[in-house]
Amino acid sequence: SAGCCLASELSFILEPSDVIAVRDQPLMLDCQVQGERPITITWRKNGMPLPFSPRVQVLENGTLLIQRFQKRREGIDADMGEYDCAAQNRYGLLVSRKAKVHLASLPKFHTDPVSMSVNEGGVARFQCQINGIPEATITWEKDKGPLNTSDSRYTLLPMGILQVTGVRKADTGIFRCVATNIANTRYSHDATLNVTGGAPRIYKEPVILSGPQNLTITVHQTAILECIATGNPRPIVSWSRLDGRSIGVEGIQVVGTGNLMISDVTLQHSGVYVCAANRPGTRMRRTALGRLVVQDQIINKKLLEEKGSEISCF
Known part of the structure; x- marks a missing residue:
């Protein structure tokens, strides 16, 4: 029938979310639902119904409690995995998003x-x-x-x-x-x-001890490109972009003697950065390159699908 399951009849207040568990510590995963009682809450791990025991139990409000999180038991990975909960009443069944549970290490x-x-x-x-x-x-x-x-x-x-x-x-x-x-x-x-x-104050050519590494980060994060140089006289470190575009001044700082810090990166900050160690007063220089790749926050379809709750009718 057309109105067989109205989402308003059964909805999540709290769904389980990804978590990092600590071995031998308790772990709780949320599953709080509103809708017409009686409501039955069941839990699955890796798609299979979860066996309950004094160590693994469901509380009154639907929360899953694992008393002491275990790493291995009888040669199988014990408590790590993907968990979801399902709520059922007379209107239908509501399945939560899957929550990944990793072990802290x-x-x-x-x-x-x-x-x-x-x-x-x-x-x-x-x-x-x-x-x-x-x-x-x-x-x-x-x-x-x-x-x-x-x-x-x-x-x-x-x-x-x-x-x-x-x-x-x-x-x-x-x-x-x-x-x-x-x-x-x-x-x-x-x-x-x-x-x-x-x-003794002998002349030493400029040398870059460590230059910038290739770095991939997400927009709004902070990028730090390393550049540390030695020589006598002490070399002057400068930064440029390989494509000749200006690095700009907004959110740019030098950390220590020559490291470049770019706060709140945007897609425009992507590019190859050149660190140069110059001998003062001369054209003598050494350079090192590193590529910075700035990615947009990944909002792909698959992620959105995983987040959405499924509703099925009987």
Whole structure:
């Protein structure tokens, strides 16, 4: 019949949403519905009805409670997966969106900082990388204590990069990364910074220690392009675009001695960026290139379809 199921008869107040769960901690997924009672709420995981137990139960309001989230049980992936709930009353059945449940994790560092020797007045750079779910917060320690980041010679960039410019004898020491997320805290291997005596003021050609990486980000995010150079006299770092268009001034900042930060990026910021290290007063220069790709927020049809609730009639 034409009016067999009116969406107004059964509708969601709260649907389950994607979440990152912590092992051995409780997890709750919402499924709150309004409509004519009685309403039956059922839950599925990966399309199969969810077996209930004292550990996995549905509360009065339809919420799914998993007492202690498990990683593996009898050799199968236990609680990770896609969950949805269905509500049924005499008018029909309403199925929620699918919610992906991931497990928080913090594996070992896949890049550890590497020890280095630097002349006084030179530049040091350390980097660590780790793939956490959710993304880990990275901080740095020197000689097992927190790094004094208020010192303007220390520049911390995302991607776990630490730059030290105008290196002094007092910078000698052991550096390491600390990564933290809801799953764990991990420490990287130690890296020693060895500062060698103030070399006689001999001429050194400009060298780019580390140039900009290719970077793909979404509109409105912040882009940071790295450029750190050494030489004697100290080189002057400048930025340009390969296509000759102006970088502009709006939302543009230099971080540390030569890194380029573009806040609130737009599609127009896409392009190849050139970092140049120039020897003062001459045409002597070294360059490094990096491509910045700015993507629009992805609003594709598939995503919209997944978000929409299905209604079926009986």
